[in-house]
Amino acid sequence: MxxxxxxxxxxxxxxxxxxxxxxxxxxxxxxxxxxxxxxxxxxxxxxxxxxxxxxxxxxxxxxxxxxxxxxxxxxxxxxxxxxxxxxxxxxxxxxxxxxxxxxxxxxxxxxxxxxxxxxxxxxxxxxxxxxxxxxxxxxxxxxxxxxxxxxxxxxxxxxxxxxxxxxxxxxxxxxxxxxxxxxxxxxxxxxxxxxxxxxxxxxxxxxxxxxxxxxxxxxxxxxxxxxxxxxxxxxxxxxxxxxxxxxxxxxxxxxxxxxxxxxxxxxxxxxxxxxxxxxxxxxxxxxxxxxxxxxxxxxxxxxxxxxxxxxxxxxxxxxxxxxxxxxxxxxxxxxxxxxxxxxxxxxxxxxxxxxxxxxxxxxxxxxxxxxxxxxxxxxxxxxxxxxxxxxxxxxxxxxxxxxxxxxxxxxxxxxxxxARPTVTRRADSLLAPAAQAAAAAARKAGDFPITLDEATSVTVKRPVAGKRSKAEKASEEEVLVIDGIEVDRDVAAKFDVFVNAEDHGAVGSGGRELAGSFVNVPHRHGHGRGRGRGHGKNGGGIKTKLRLALNEQLEDLKAEDDESVVVTLVPRQGKGKVKIGGVKIELMH
The missing domain is CATH 1.10.1280.10 (Di-copper center containing domain from catechol oxidase)
Structure with missing residues (x-):
C-alpha cells in the first residue's frame, strides 16, 4: 500500500x-x-x-x-x-x-x-x-x-x-x-x-x-x-x-x-x-x-x-x-x-x-x-x-x-x-556423463546461506515445467534471483553467474552460459559504518540481491523443457568476502 x-x-x-x-x-x-x-x-x-x-x-x-x-x-x-x-x-x-x-x-x-x-x-x-x-x-x-x-x-x-x-x-x-x-x-x-x-x-x-x-x-x-x-x-x-x-x-x-x-x-x-x-x-x-x-x-x-x-x-x-x-x-x-x-x-x-x-x-x-x-x-x-x-x-x-x-x-x-552471445557447449551435452555428474554434485537450494569462497553450483527448480509459448514468455519473464547478497561496503567484489555450464572455465568470451554478474564498487567514506542496518559483524556491510532475466538464455541453451537448471556462482573479486542467502527462479510480469 x-x-x-x-x-x-x-x-x-x-x-x-x-x-x-x-x-x-x-x-x-x-x-x-x-x-x-x-x-x-x-x-x-x-x-x-x-x-x-x-x-x-x-x-x-x-x-x-x-x-x-x-x-x-x-x-x-x-x-x-x-x-x-x-x-x-x-x-x-x-x-x-x-x-x-x-x-x-x-x-x-x-x-x-x-x-x-x-x-x-x-x-x-x-x-x-x-x-x-x-x-x-x-x-x-x-x-x-x-x-x-x-x-x-x-x-x-x-x-x-x-x-x-x-x-x-x-x-x-x-x-x-x-x-x-x-x-x-x-x-x-x-x-x-x-x-x-x-x-x-x-x-x-x-x-x-x-x-x-x-x-x-x-x-x-x-x-x-x-x-x-x-x-x-x-x-x-x-x-x-x-x-x-x-x-x-x-x-x-x-x-x-x-x-x-x-x-x-x-x-x-x-x-x-x-x-x-x-x-x-x-x-x-x-x-x-x-x-x-x-x-x-x-x-x-x-x-x-x-x-x-x-x-x-x-x-x-x-x-x-x-x-x-x-x-x-x-x-x-x-x-x-x-x-x-x-x-x-x-x-x-x-x-x-x-x-x-x-x-x-x-x-x-x-x-x-x-x-x-x-x-x-x-x-x-x-x-x-x-x-x-x-x-x-x-x-x-x-x-x-x-x-x-x-x-x-x-x-x-x-x-x-x-552481438548475441553464443553457446559454448553442444546443445545436447547435458546428456553427457560429465554433465550428469556435475549436476549431481551441485548443492540444493536448501544448502544456503553460504560464503562464496570457491565456485559453487546449485540445482534450482524452475517455476514452470515445460516449454512456454511465445505469448507466455512475452507476458512473464523467468528471473534468476540471487538473494541475500552480503558484502562489506569497502570491498571490491564481483562474482559471475553461469547457467548449465559444464565447465565455467571453458565458457568462451561472452559465452551464452554466462547469465550475468554482481559487482560491488567500494563505498568508503568518512561517516563511520553501520548505516545500512548493520549487516555483518562490523555493521559496515550492504545486503542486496541480483536479478537476471532468463527467457532468452534458456531458449539459446535449449533448456526450456527442463524442470531445473544448474546455476554456478564463481567469485572473481573479494573471494571469501561475499555471502549468498539463496538462489531461486521466479516469474515476473
Whole structure:
C-alpha cells in the first residue's frame, strides 16, 4: 500500500570540524535527515517540533545547512510517537575524517524545476569523447579549470560538485524516524534518474563558466570499438581533465574491459572488442526485457538501501569504475571508489554514456522498453544547485525525456545490438556423463546461506515445467534471483553467474552460459559504518540481491523443457568476502 509521502536528504558541507544537518519531510508528517559530520554521536534534538517552516532562513541557520536533497516516496508504516525520533550518526576514525563530503550550504529556499525552452536554452548535442575537435577540448578544459578555480564553498566549484556524488552515494544521510538506515542512490531504481539530474546541472554550470549555454559535455563511447580506449583528452597530463589517480596500466592504447574483474584479460584486441560487444548485448538486451529489470528494484523511504541494481548498473558501470581507479591508492581512488569518483573528470564522461544507454534502451523496443509508471518513482525528487547558483528541486518525472532538458546525444553506431552471445557447449551435452555428474554434485537450494569462497553450483527448480509459448514468455519473464547478497561496503567484489555450464572455465568470451554478474564498487567514506542496518559483524556491510532475466538464455541453451537448471556462482573479486542467502527462479510480469 503506497502513499504519496516522501523522504528528503540534504547534503551540507565539506568541513569535517563543523556538523552539518539537513531537514526533510514525509507527507503528511515531517521528518528530518542529516548529513553526517565528524563528531561522534551527533544527533537531532529529540524534542524539536514535528513541523518546521523549511523556508525560514533563520531556522535553517539554527538547525541545518541547506543543500541538494533526494526525496523518495515511502510505504505507510505503523504510526510512531509524534515527537521527532533520534537521528544517530557514528563518528568516523581520524583516518576517515578526510572523506567527509557534505557539500556547501544554502540559506535560500529551493525552487521547483522549470524545463528550459528553446528560446532560453539551445538544443545541445553531447559528442562522443573520441571524436571531438581541438577547439572543443580547449573549451572543455577551460570550463573544468574555471570550476577548479572557484572556492570550495561555492556550490559550482569542482570540489563541491564532486562532493555531491560522495554525499549521496556513500551514506551521508539517514532519515529521522528510520535510525541506522542510510540513504543510497545506487543499487535501485534511483540510479538512472539521479545521475541524469546530476549531469544536467554539472553541464549547465560548465556552459555558464565558459560563456556558452550551448556547450555539451562529452560521453565516453566505450560500447563501440572506436571509443573503447581512454579518450585522448583525459590522458594529457597538462590538462585539467587529467587525474593522476588512475590505473597506469589502462591508458592508451589499452582497450577497456567492460567486464573487468580486477585481473588483466589475455585477449587480443579483436577478442577484447568482441567480448565487450557481447557484454553489452547481454546487459542491454537479454537482461533488460522489462522496465522493472532495467531500472532496478523499487526503493521507497524507510526501506533498507541497496534493494537491487539493474543490469547496466552492475555491468559495465561497476567494472568501468574499478578499471579506471588506481590500484596503488588505499581504496582505489579516484574512480574505483564512490566517495572519490567525482574527483576525476572522466567520471562525468563515463556517466554520460550510462545516461545515453537509458535513451538507447528505450529506442530498442519502444513498445516494451518504457519508463516506470510507479508514482513513488516519478515523484522522487532531488535538489541541486544550478549555474546561478540557485537551489532547484527536480523530480524524476522532469527528466524522462532528454529533449525536455534540451540535450541529445551524437548519433553513433550500436554494433553490440548484433552481438548475441553464443553457446559454448553442444546443445545436447547435458546428456553427457560429465554433465550428469556435475549436476549431481551441485548443492540444493536448501544448502544456503553460504560464503562464496570457491565456485559453487546449485540445482534450482524452475517455476514452470515445460516449454512456454511465445505469448507466455512475452507476458512473464523467468528471473534468476540471487538473494541475500552480503558484502562489506569497502570491498571490491564481483562474482559471475553461469547457467548449465559444464565447465565455467571453458565458457568462451561472452559465452551464452554466462547469465550475468554482481559487482560491488567500494563505498568508503568518512561517516563511520553501520548505516545500512548493520549487516555483518562490523555493521559496515550492504545486503542486496541480483536479478537476471532468463527467457532468452534458456531458449539459446535449449533448456526450456527442463524442470531445473544448474546455476554456478564463481567469485572473481573479494573471494571469501561475499555471502549468498539463496538462489531461486521466479516469474515476473
Amino acid at each position: 503506497a502513499s504519496l509521502s516522501q523522504l528528503i536528504a540534504k547534503p551540507a558541507t565539506f568541513s569535517v570540524s563543523t556538523p552539518r544537518t539537513s531537514s526533510g519531510q514525509y507527507r503528511p508528517r515531517r521528518a528530518t535527515v542529516q548529513c553526517a559530520s565528524s563528531r561522534g554521536g551527533e544527533r537531532s534534538e529529540p524534542d524539536a517540533p514535528k513541523h518546521q517552516d523549511r523556508r525560514d532562513p533563520r531556522r535553517a541557520r539554527r538547525q541545518c545547512h541547506r543543500h541538494p536533497d533526494v526525496r523518495a516516496s515511502r510505504r505507510r508504516r505503523p504510526r510512531r510517537d509524534a515527537r521527532r525520533l533520534l537521528l544517530r550518526r557514528r563518528g568516523p576514525s581520524a583516518e576517515r575524517q578526510r572523506a567527509t563530503c557534505c557539500p556547501p550550504p544554502s540559506s535560500a529556499p529551493a525552487v521547483d524545476f522549470t524545463p528550459p525552452d528553446a528560446a532560453s536554452l539551445p538544443l545541445r548535442t553531447r559528442p562522443a569523447a573520441h571524436s571531438v575537435t581541438a577547439d572543443y577540448v580547449a573549451k572543455f578544459n577551460a570550463g573544468i579549470a574555471a570550476m577548479k578555480a572557484l572556492p570550495p564553498d561555492d556550490p559550482r566549484s569542482f570540489s563541491a560538485q564532486a562532493s555531491v556524488h560522495c554525499a549521496y552515494c556513500d551514506g551521508s544521510y539517514s532519515p529521522e524516524g528510520f535510525p541506522g538506515v542510510e540513504l543510497q542512490v545506487h543499487n535501485s531504481w534511483l540510479f538512472f534518474p539521479f545521475h541524469r539530474c546530476y549531469l544536467y546541472f554539472f553541464e549547465r554550470i560548465l556552459g555558464s563558466l565558459v560563456g556558452d549555454p550551448s556547450f555539451a559535455m562529452p560521453f565516453w563511447n566505450w560500447d563501440a570499438p572506436d571509443g573503447m580506449r581512454l579518450p585522448a583528452m583525459y590522458a594529457d597530463q597538462s590538462s585539467q581533465l587529467y587525474d593522476p589517480r588512475r590505473d597506469g596500466r589502462h591508458g592508451t592504447p589499452k582497450l577497456i574491459d567492460l567486464d573487468y574483474s580486477g585481473t588483466e584479460p589475455r585477449f587480443t584486441d579483436k577478442q577484447q572488442v568482441d567480448h565487450n560487444l557481447r557484454v553489452m548485448y547481454r546487459q542491454m538486451v537479454s537482461l533488460s526485457p522489462t522496465p522493472s529489470l532495467f531500472f532496478g528494484s523499487a526503493y521507497r523511504a524507510g526501506d533498507d538501501p541497496n534493494q537491487g541494481p539493474g543490469p547496466l548498473e552492475n555491468v559495465p558501470h561497476g567494472p568501468v569504475h574499478v578499471w579506471c581507479g588506481d590500484p596503488k591508492q588505499p581504496a582505489r581512488e579516484d574512480m574505483g571508489n564512490f566517495y572519490s569518483a567525482g574527483n576525476d573528470p572522466l567520471f562525468y564522461a563515463h556517466h554520460a554514456n550510462i545516461d545515453r544507454m537509458w535513451s538507447v534502451w528505450k529506442g530498442i523496443d519502444a513498445r516494451r522498453h518504457t519508463d516506470l509508471t510507479d508514482p513513488d518513482w516519478l515523484d522522487a525528487s532531488f535538489l541541486f544547485y544550478d549555474e546561478t547558483p540557485q537551489l532547484v528541486r527536480i523530480r524524476v518525472r522532469d527528466v524522462l525525456d532528454t529533449g525536455s532538458l534540451r540535450y541529445q546525444y551524437q548519433d553513433v553506431p550500436l554494433p553490440w545490438t548484433a
